[in-house]
Amino acid sequence: MKKIHSKQIEKTVEKLFIDANLIMRPDIKQAIKSALSREKNQKAKLVLEILLKNAKIAKSKKIALCQDTGFPVVFCSIGNRIKIEGDIKKAIQRGIKKAYAGSKFRKSIVQDPILRGKADYLPGLIHFDFNNTNQIKIKVLAKGFGSENKTFLKMFKPTSTKKEIISFVTDIIRNIGQDACPPFIIGIGIGGTAEEAVFLSKKALIEKIGVKNRKKHLAFLSDAILKEINKIGIGPMGFGGKTTALGVNILDAPTHIAGLPVVLSVGCHSVRSRGAIL
Amino acid sequence: MNINRLFLPLSNPEILKLKAGEIYYLNGIVYTARDQAHQKLFYYIKSKNRLPFKIKTNCIYYCGPTPKRQNQVIGSCGPTTSSRMDSYTPILLEKGFKIFIGKGKRSEEVLSSIVKNKGVYFTTIGGAGAFLSTKVKKCKVIFYKELASEAIHELELKDFPAVVSIDSKGRSIFN
Numbered sequence A: 001m002k003k004i005h006s007k008q009i010e011k012t013v014e015k016l017f018i019d020a021n022l023i024m025r026p027d028i029k030q031a032i033k034s035a036l037s038r039e040k041n042q043k044a045k046l047v048l049e050i051l052l053k054n055a056k057i058a059k060s061k062k063i064a065l066c067q068d069t070g071f072p073v074v075f076c077s078i079g080n081r082i083k084i085e086g087d088i089k090k091a092i093q094r095g096i097k098k099a100y101a102g103s104k105f106r107k108s109i110v111q112d113p114i115l116r117g118k119a120d121y122l123p124g125l126i127h128f129d130f131n132n133t134n135q136i137k138i139k140v141l142a143k144g145f146g147s148e149n150k151t152f153l154k155m156f157k158p159t160s161t162k163k164e165i166i167s168f169v170t171d172i173i174r175n176i177g178q179d180a181c182p183p184f185i186i187g188i189g190i191g192g193t194a195e196e197a198v199f200l201s202k203k204a205l206i207e208k209i210g211v212k213n214r215k216k217h218l219a220f221l222s223d224a225i226l227k228e229i230n231k232i233g234i235g236p237m238g239f240g241g242k243t244t245a246l247g248v249n250i251l252d253a254p255t256h257i258a259g260l261p262v263v264l265s266v267g268c269h270s271v272r273s274r275g276a277i278l
Numbered sequence B: 001m002n003i004n005r006l007f008l009p010l011s012n013p014e015i016l017k018l019k020a021g022e023i024y025y026l027n028g029i030v031y032t033a034r035d036q037a038h039q040k041l042f043y044y045i046k047s048k049n050r051l052p053f054k055i056k057t058n059c060i061y062y063c064g065p066t067p068k069r070q071n072q073v074i075g076s077c078g079p080t081t082s083s084r085m086d087s088y089t090p091i092l093l094e095k096g097f098k099i100f101i102g103k104g105k106r107s108e109e110v111l112s113s114i115v116k117n118k119g120v121y122f123t124t125i126g127g128a129g130a131f132l133s134t135k136v137k138k139c140k141v142i143f144y145k146e147l148a149s150e151a152i153h154e155l156e157l158k159d160f161p162a163v164v165s166i167d168s169k170g171r172s173i174f175n
Helices: A006-022 A026-038 A042-061 A088-102 A162-180 A194-206 A216-231 B012-017 B035-048 B082-094 B108-116 B129-133 B145-150
Strands: A002-005 A071-079 A082-085 A109-112 A116-120 A125-131 A136-143 A152-156 A184-192 A245-255 A260-267 A272-277 B004-007 B023-032 B059-061 B099-102 B120-123 B136-143 B152-166
Touching (some): A006 A272, A026 A245, A071 A082, A071 A088, A071 A194, A088 A125, A152 A194, A162 A216, A162 A260, A184 A194, A194 A245, B035 B082, B035 B145, B108 B120
Parallel strands (some): A071 A125, B004 B023, B099 B120
Antiparallel strands (some): A071 A136, A109 A116, A136 A272, A152 A260, B120 B152
């Protein structure tokens, strides 16, 4: 049986969070570049150019892309044919702390949601899962809260139409405008239970943008949503233009005959995520 | 794109000239403040009817920067969502702050208070904290040090891009 030491997991998590906060996701960079070539609006162009400059400065000077270095979330899928040596939970938390403290990221987590108090780096949120390989698959998301505050759940009727889902998303986007830092990456979770739909919408944010969904009806739905959002005219940072969203990713799951949960998670133009396989 | 400069603090006639939608480079002193600093200022003013310190600018920037690395002035320092500060803004307008920089829409109350007190609201580029850090020439913590990133920092800006988003006549880019 393959052995992996928790120290290796710690190091991987540390590197992933550093890269996520300092280096713009390549798929997002590509999408911003192609949006720049399409935009006619002067302010929209200026903002997109600044976002590319921001990415360059962040990488070269090692200054976080955004001062909100996020709530650290880790998705960890463990292969059944692996033996882990050491405490994996502690290793992940240590990896987060090393990344944040070592790179001077912001302490953004308060221990008590009501009493608040002094902010710190930890704890990060860890989602464990299993797979049938001899690998550990780790994905990290440093989730900014300007966009997190714009998460919405709606329990639709089983007979609701695609059109109703499209309006649900576009109405929210029209309303949140500049708050969540457009152009957005849109993550949508459909099906399961309420909490599964939220979880899927988050996982959708870390999927590469611009890749067609393998399910034809979902590919159609995400194209339709993207088209409708980009008609709104919010534009980069809300100053007008065609580019309000860069991509729409949808993940789905089996659901109950009585319901159709839909969750919208909004990602800002620099969703900070990375992945690695051990 | 030709962008004009503004030098903070702005005088009343300068503020009155600004129109929603215009983009400027801001220069001069601003104070950072976000959720916790606003709440503290609010309760202080409520009990003492004055600000807890003497101000040398009339501009607040909604920002909680990351700590700086060696040889840097400041860490990443983009705007945070302004609407969370809405309920505290009118009282600050009454007490001498006329200019606010952040991101996103404001409440009706803030808009009418901006008109009444002849203020202005700018928005800048969220998620461009590394870029904006190059537009800050000086940074020091001046108040509520215990709040760490949420402390009030005095920043000196140089050519910091911002768009007039609500002007003194109540015109807004959000309609």
